[in-house]
Amino acid sequence: GEIAARLLEHELVGDAAVVAHADAAGDKRLVAYVVAKTTDGSAEADGAGLAASLRAHLGGLLPDYMVPSAFVRLDALPLTVNGKLDRKALPVPDDDAYARRTYEAPQxxxxxxxxxxxxxxxxxxxxxxxxxxxxxxxxxxxxxxxxxxxxxxxxxxxxxxxxxxxxxxxxxxxxxxxxxxYTPGVLPVRTIGSQAPVFFVPTGYGDCSYVFRLVREMDIDCPVYALPWPPFEEARRASLEDIATKVAHAVRKVQPRGPYRFAGYSSGAVLAYALAERLLYLEETVSFMAFIDVPIPAMSPAMTDTEIALQMIFEPLESLGDEAFEVLRQSAGQSSVEQLFDKARQIGAVVGRPDLYYDALRYAQFHQAVHSYEMPSLPVSVHQFYALEHSPSRGARLPAGPDANSPMRGWDRILGAEFIQAVPVPGDHVTMMAVPENRRVLARQLSAALNNSPTTHPNRNLDVK
The missing domain is CATH 1.10.1200.10 (ACP-like)
Structure with a gap:
């Protein structure tokens, strides 16, 4: 897998394997097992020092969720009689594997x-x-x-x-x-600057974490805030307009009047468009919209919550083999989300936080709202920062429009090409943000667009319903 391959690029690693291992609480986390090499035969590549070194190495190359929680040094990887990795023989990580420091109680x-x-x-x-x-x-x-x-x-x-x-x-x-x-519903990322703030919405996973690293690379003179999803109620499905109304309320507590500036990455950025619709309806100004590789939602057959959970949770998992994924895919057609996770636990496929099941329900609710959203044509201009490379995939992902790979990602069908500025960014949909050099290019381009953005839009007085 990619994680093991990146580990092998480190000068202290001779061989490596990455597996999902249950911790003391029963939650599965990624654990890297490495056969370390040293130049003089010493034990310098060991314990917490090794874990810290390898964590730093992977942290600059891979998305955070692909960096193992623990790193265990072995003399050799255990193999079965058939020469394959013997997962049952891998030891449980000890405290040193997590790069612990000498304990002193908090003060x-x-x-x-x-x-x-x-x-x-x-x-x-x-x-x-x-x-x-x-x-x-x-x-x-x-x-x-x-x-x-x-x-x-x-x-x-x-x-x-x-x-x-x-x-x-x-x-x-x-x-x-x-x-x-503390303003409920708003996370401060950068609190200084003389220009109007920019508000970032989460990805389609409800993840705002991309904002922090991106903003650290940006050259701007404005505050930055992230807007987490509001709570979802399982008994009552919210429309995207409902979600946007709640988020807009939080935005206006930070910035009571426009012009407003929004940005978002991946499919979750459609919420920024719904926010613009809501604020324009309230006769406010939206002067800047940045989409980071955001395809227009497809008009596709309805997907069940379970099918969305399958493709968003399990399809991207590197640690999940093709056979196991096929078992889950076949199960998804007749199962609830809870039953899908039960099947995943049975075959050892569940990796991640203990609340992953509840996150899957949130993902499903949000994407159902997105694909039910009736997209209006708004009086806004959009910067579309599109990935130059296509993303590899095990199989079908969440539905996207037929022109999802065009530079404008299909938004010219809604707004008109004259209102969209397409800006290429190196990498694919993931690596444009995850790989530091690509992220730095994106940060420079986004900074330039923000710094040159107008304070008002020429069509601000158009009626938006």
Whole structure:
């Protein structure tokens, strides 16, 4: 797989395998088993030092969710009599595999509160004040959840604080407790700047974590906020217009009047368009819209929640073999989402957070809302930052329009080509954001577009219903 291949590029790694392993809580996480090599036969490539080195190596090459939580050194990979990897013979990771630091209890209210949040989200028994969030298995997506919980507890903190100071004792002094600073439904990514803020919506996975790394590479003079999905009610399906109304309410608490500027990555960015529709209806101005490789939703046959969960959760899993995926695909046609996850657990295919099942329900609800959305033609201009390469896929993904691979990604059918500026970005749909050099190109292009954006749109007075 790609993860093992990237590990083999490290100078300390001679052989490697990556598997899903159940931790003490019964949740499955990716674990890398490596046969390390040293130049002098010493044990320098071992324990927490090895884990930290390999985590840093992969972190610059792969998306966060593909970086293993633990790294275990072996003298050799165990093999079956047929010469295949013997998964049953692989040892359980110990504490050193997670790059733990010498334990010292947290000090003060903020360290104690943060340690509790980390321990809960990372699935570890305790967090010391010298521990590093990312070395314990944290990643950008979990950083979003840390930020949300910290804000809910009244902490004045931004995403850049977590990335700049990932060690607990270094992070705590950067944080103040002030409940008046938290705006529900809005995550501060960058809080300084003289121009109007830009609001990023989540991906189709409800993931805002891409915003943090992208913004760190951008050259802009404006605050930046991420807009997480509002809570979904399983008993009542919300339309995209309903979701946009709730999110717009949060946006207007931060910025009461326009002009508004929005951006989004992947299929979730359709929410930004619905936000623009809502705000224009309220006679506000939307002066900037940036789509990062966003195809227009397809007019396709309805998919069930289970089929959406299959393609969004299990189709991308590198650790899931083709045979296992086919078992799940056949099961999806006659199963509920819960039954699909039961089948996945039976064949050992469930990897990730313990709340993954509930996330799958959220993904399904959001995408049902997107594909039911009646797309109006709005008086807005759009920058479409499109990936130059096509993404590899095991099979069919969520439906996309017939012109999903065109530079405008089909939006010219809604807005007209004269209102869309297509900007190429190196990489495919994933690597344009995940690979640092591609992300830097995207950041420069997006910065230039933002810095040159008008404060008003020439068609601002058109009626939008």
């Amino acid at each position: 003060g209210e903020i360290e104690t509160l943060l340690a509790g949040i980390w321990a809960e989200l990372l699935g570890v028994e305790r967090v010391g004040r010298h521990d590093n969030f990312f070395e314990l298995g944290g990643h950008s997506l979990l950083a979003v959840r840390v930020l949300a919980q910290a804000l809910a507890l009244g902490m004045k903190v931004s995403a850049s604080n977590i990335f700049d100071a990932p060690i607990l004792k270094d992070l705590a002094p950067k944080i103040e407790l002030d409940s008046s600073q």
